[in-house]
Amino acid sequence: xxxxxxxxxxxxxxxxxxxxxxxxxxxxxxxxxxxxxxxxxxxxxxxxxxxxxxxxxxxxxxxxxxxxxxxxxxxxxxxxxxxxxxxxxxxxxxxxxxxxxxxxxxx
Amino acid sequence: xxxxxxxxxxxxxxxxxxxxxxxxxxxxxxxxxxxxxxxxxxxxxxxxxxxxxxxxxxxxxxxxxxxxxxxxxxxxxxxxxxxxxxxxxxxxxxxxxxxxxxxxxxxxxxxxxxx
Numbered sequence: 001x002x003x004x005x006x007x008x009x010x011x012x013x014x015x016x017x018x019x020x021x022x023x024x025x026x027x028x029x030x031x032x033x034x035x036x037x038x039x040x041x042x043x044x045x046x047x048x049x050x051x052x053x054x055x056x057x058x059x060x061x062x063x064x065x066x067x068x069x070x071x072x073x074x075x076x077x078x079x080x081x082x083x084x085x086x087x088x089x090x091x092x093x094x095x096x097x098x099x100x101x102x103x104x105x106x107x
Numbered sequence: 108x109x110x111x112x113x114x115x116x117x118x119x120x121x122x123x124x125x126x127x128x129x130x131x132x133x134x135x136x137x138x139x140x141x142x143x144x145x146x147x148x149x150x151x152x153x154x155x156x157x158x159x160x161x162x163x164x165x166x167x168x169x170x171x172x173x174x175x176x177x178x179x180x181x182x183x184x185x186x187x188x189x190x191x192x193x194x195x196x197x198x199x200x201x202x203x204x205x206x207x208x209x210x211x212x213x214x215x216x217x218x219x220x221x222x
Contacts, residue, residue, distance in 0.1 A: 002150065032210050041200050041213040042151065087150060095141070095202075095211055097151045 001025050003090050003098035011104045018075040020101045022088030023068075031064050031071040032089035034097075035082075042087060045073075078105050109135050111203050113214035120191055121222055128186045128217045130201030136181035137203035141211060142174075145198040157184045191221045 003024040012018055022031065030049045034042035048064035048071060059076045075082055083105045088098040110133040120126050130140055139158050143151040155176050157163040163176035175187040184203075188195055198218050202211035 034213075039198075039218075041216045044210050044212070047210045089210075094153060094156055096153065097143075100150045 002096060003088055005086075005088060005098040005101045007101060008099070009102040009104070011106060012078050014080055014105055014107055015077050018078060018082075018103060020073040020075070020086050020088075020103070022071045022073070022090075022098050024070070024090050026069065026090070028064075028066060028069050028071075028090050030091045031062070032091065032095065033062055033071075033073050034087045034089060035084045036087065037084045075103070078103075080105050080107065109203075109205055109209075109212040111201065111212045111214040113199075113201055113217050115217060116215065117218050117220075119220045119222065122192050123190055126188045126191055126219060128188075128199055128201075128219075130184045130186070130203070130214050132182045132203040132205070132212070135203075135205045137184075137205060138181070138207070139204040140178060140184040141202045141204070142176060142184075142186050143200045143202065145200060145216075151200060154186075188219065191219070193221045195219065196221045 003022050006021045032047045033045040036042040050066050062073045064071045086101045089095040112131045112133055114129045118126055141156055142154045144154050145151045153166050154169045155163045155165045157176050157178040159178045159181050165171045173189055178184045198216050200216040201214045204211050
């Protein structure tokens with residue numbers, strides 16, 4: 001079953017923060033995060049492994065709660081280039097993509 | 108890096124014709140390749156998993172006789188949409204797996220329009 005992401009869509013002003021959530025009904029081994037621009041293939045952001053630490057860099061990071069089967073992506077001080085649709089992907093032998101969150105950053 | 112290419116980027120064809128899409132891992136050998144389909148404003152849906160030298164594993168609801176997958180080598184997989192119809196129009200994306208501990212690397216996608 002497809003992981004559910006929330007919110008479905010969000011509009012932010014440049015410099016604001018965002019949190020995107022991903023929730024699975026099944027146990028997770030890993031969570032992958034991707035960003036897709038319109039008409040392009042997804043671009044890998046990061047992978048979080050079971051038992052691993054929160055990953056990311058200064059402005060884009062993510063956490064993974066294995067017990068709750070959830071992951072969250074944190075975007076800090078968003079930039080115009082962050083606009084796109086964000087997908088989480090959960091791996092149970094194969095990658096199953098979440099429902100997606102469309103993020104629009106406006107000046 | 109890990110680069111995956113797809114060819115063609117765009118294809119427009121008449122209903123009833125077959126279309127072949129190539130997926131290549133350019134700088135690594137892929138143990139496994141995946142084929143996805145994405146309709147407008149929807150998520151990526153896995154169609155099939157392909158391992159070199161063996162038959163592809165198709166997801167439920169995907170017709171294997173319609174979407175033929177050939178994984179000829181560790182760097183090349185092809186998807187052939189046979190007797191394409193307008194409802195097959197979609198964005199087809201392949202990905203390649205270099206190592207099971209890593210994520211998948213995606214190709215740029217092929218947009219198919221069947222008239």
